[in-house]
C-alpha cells in the first residue's frame with residue numbers, strides 16, 4: 001500500500017507552531033512528554049489491540065479486557081511507572097474496566113474519608129492491587145437521591161460490628177462498575193443505624209465481597225453483572241454490577257470515620273466538618289470527568305476534521321477534483337465550534353483541577369468556605385461539558401456522512417462509551433438544579449450586602465449588569481474580550497435574577513423550585529457557559545510561546561463565544577443584552593473567523609497528538625489514506641470470510657426457488 005501523507009498539503013497551510021500547541025494542549029512540556037511516551041507505548045503493544053472489539057461476544061470481550069488490564073498492570077510494575085505515567089497508560093489503553101473505579105473512586109474515597117489508621121491499613125493493599133475495590137452507592141430504586149438510599153448498616157454493640165443489609169429489592173446496589181465480576185471489596189453507601197434505632201443518614205463502609213482465595217462471594221452476599229448495555233463493544237467491557245446483602249457483618253472500624261465516628265459504646269460523633277464532605281469523592285470524580293470530556297470531544301473532532309479535509313463532493317470544474325467538504329460553510333459552521341469547544345473544555349478542565357486542589361488544601365486547614373462553589377462548579381461543568389461532548393460526537397458522525405456510521409470510523413463506539421457520562425456521577429439535569437440552588441442562594445444574599453466571590457463575583461455588579469447594553473457597532477467590535485464577557489455576564493445575571501424574582505412569588509420556595517425548574521436549568525447553563533468563556537479568556541492572558549499559537553487560540557475563543565451567542569440568541573436578545581442588529585454582526589464576525597480557522601483546522605487537531613491507535617478510526621487516520629483502508633477493512637469482516645453466506649441453503653435458496661416456482665405457475 002502506498003505510504004503518503006494525503007493531508008500533507010493541509011498541514012503545510014498551518015500558520016502556527018504545532019509542536020508548541022501540543023504543549024499548550026497537554027498542559028506543560030512534562031505532561032506532553034509523559035502522554036506522548038505512554039500513548040506510543042500502548043500503540044506499539046499488540047495486546048492493546050482493539051480493532052476487533054465490536055465483533056466479540058460479551059464473554060470473550062470481557063475476558064480480553066481482563067487480559068489487557070492484567071497486562072497493563074504488569075507493564076506498570078516492570079517499567080516502574082509513576083502514578084502519573086500509569087494513569088496515562090490506562091487512559092490510552094482506552095477500554096473501560098474495573099481499574100477505573102478502583103483507582104478513580106475506591107482509592108480516593110479511602111483517602112478522603114478514611115482516618116489515618118484506616119488509610120494505613122487499606123491503601124497499601126489497594127495500591128498493590130492485593131484487593132480490588134469499587135464504589136457501590138447507587139441502588140435499583142435510588143440513584144440521584146442519595147439521601148433516599150435504603151441499604152442499612154446497623155451497629156451491634158454486642159459484637160462491635162455493623163450489620164449490612166438490603167431490606168428491599170429496590171435497595172439492591174445496581175450499576176457500580178467493577179462490581180459485577182471483579183471487585184473483592186466495595187465502598188458501600190448505607191444508612192447508619194445505631195442501637196437507639198436512630199437513622200444517621202448515609203455513610204460509607206468498606207465491605208469485602210469475595211474471597212481472596214477463590215473469588216467466591218462471601219456468605220450473605222449475592223453479586224453479579226447487570227447485563228449488556230448500549231452498543232456493541234463499548235461500555236460492555238465493564239462489569240457494572242448488582243449486589244445484595246443478607247445481614248453481612250463487618251468490624252466497626254470498616255466504617256470510614258474521618259468525618260463522623262461511631263464509638264465502641266455506640267455513640268455517634270460528628271467531626272467539626274460539613275456533612276456534605278461524605279459526597280467528596282463525587283466532587284473529585286466530576287472534576288476528572290470535565291478533563292476527560294475535552295479528550296473525548298477532541299477525539300471526535302479530530303476524526304471529523306481530517307475526514308472533512310479528505311472527503312470531496314460536488315464542485316468539480318472541467319473534470320477537475322471536487323470540493324473538499326471542509327470548505328463548505330455549513331460544514332465549518334457545524335465543525336469549527338466543536339473544535340473550539342474542545343479547546344475551551346481543555347482550559348476550563350485545567351482551571352477546575354486547580355480549584356479542586358485549592359479547595360482540598362483549604363479543607364485540610366479546616367476552611368470550608370469554598371466547598372459550595374467547588375460543588376456548584378464541578379456539578380455544573382460536568383453537566384455542561386458531557387452534554388455538549390455527547391451531542392458533538394453524534395454531530396461528528398453526521399459530519400462524516402455515511403462512512404461515519406461504520407464501526408471502523410470509531411465514532412459509533414466512542415458515542416456508545418461516552419453517552420452514559422451524561423448520567424453517571426450525577427444526572428446532568430439534577431446537577432444543573434444544584435447549580436441553580438447555589439445561584440439562587442447567592443442572589444438572595446445580595447440585598448444584605450454579601451459580596452459574591454469566585455465564579456459568582458459578577459453577580460456583585462448586579463445593578464450595572466441588569467442595565468448595560470452592548471456597545472458593539474460593527475462586526476470587529478466583537479473581537480474584544482471585555483465586550484464578550486460583559487454580554488455573557490449580563491445574560492447570566494438577568495436569567496438568575498428573573499428566576500429569583502419569580503421564585504419570590506411562591507409562598508413555599510420548594511414549590512417554586514419545582515414549578516420553575518426548566519427556567520432554573522437555563523439560568524444554570526448560562527452561568528456555566530460564562531465560566532467556560534471567562535476561563536478561556538483568562539488562559540489568553542498567560543504568556544503563550546510559539547509562533548502564531550496565541551493567535552489561533554484567540555480565534556478559537558471568539559468562535560466558541562460567538563457561536564454560543566448565536567445558538568442562545570433568544571436569551572441574549574430577550575434579556576436586552578444585545579439588539580438583533582448586534583446579533584447579526586456577531587454572526588458576520590463568526591463567518592469571518594471560520595475563514596481564519598480553515599487553513600489551520602488539520603494542524604489544530606494534530607495538536608491533540610493522538611495516535612492512530614487511540615483514535616481507532618479509519619476516517620481519522622493521520623495520513624488521510626481513507627479509501628484504500630476502508631476497502632481493506634470491509635474484507636476483514638467475518639461475513640466476507642465465505643463468498644456464499646452461512647444460511648444460504650436454509651433460507652435464501654428455498655426462497656429464491658419458491659419465487660421461481662410461483663412465477664412459473
Ligand SMILES: CC/C=C\C/C=C\C/C=C\C/C=C\C/C=C\CCCC(=O)SCCNC(=O)CCNC(=O)[C@H](O)C(C)(C)COP(=O)(O)OP(=O)(O)OC[C@H]1O[C@@H](n2cnc3c(N)ncnc32)[C@H](O)[C@@H]1OP(=O)(O)O
Nearest residue numbers: 137143144145146147276279292296375414417424425426
Ligand atoms: C472507546 C472508549 C472511548 C472513550 C472513553 C471516554 C471517556 C470515559 C470517561 C471517563 C470515565 C470516568 C469515570 C468512570 C465511570 C463511571 C463512574 C460513575 C460512578 C458513579 O456514578 S457513582 C454514583 C454517583 N451518584 C451521583 O452522582 C448521585 C447524584 N446525587 C447527588 O449528588 C446528591 O444527592 C444531590 C446533590 C443531587 C442532592 O443531595 P442532597 O439530597 O443531600 O442534597 P440537597 O439538595 O439537600 O443538598 C444539601 C446541601 O449539600 C450540598 N451538596 C450536595 N452535594 C454536594 C457535594 N458533592 N459537595 C458539597 N456539597 C454538596 C448542596 O448544595 C446543599 O447545600 P446547601 O448549602 O444546604 O444548599
Ligand SMILES: Cc1cc2nc3c(=O)[nH]c(=O)nc-3n(C[C@H](O)[C@H](O)[C@H](O)COP(=O)(O)OP(=O)(O)OC[C@H]3O[C@@H](n4cnc5c(N)ncnc54)[C@H](O)[C@@H]3O)c2cc1C
Nearest residue numbers: 135136137138143144175176177420423424425426427429
Ligand atoms: C455506565 C454507568 C456507570 C455507573 N457507575 C456507577 C458506579 O460505579 N457506582 C455507583 O454507585 N453508581 C454508578 N452509576 C449510577 C449513576 O450514578 C446513576 O445512574 C446516576 O446518578 C443517575 O441516577 P438515576 O439512575 O437514579 O437516575 P434518575 O434520578 O432516576 O433519573 C431519571 C430521570 O429523572 C430526572 N430527575 C431525577 N430527579 C429529578 C429532579 N429532582 N428534578 C428533575 N428531574 C429529575 C433525571 O433528569 C432523569 O431524566 C452508573 C451509571 C451508569 C449509566
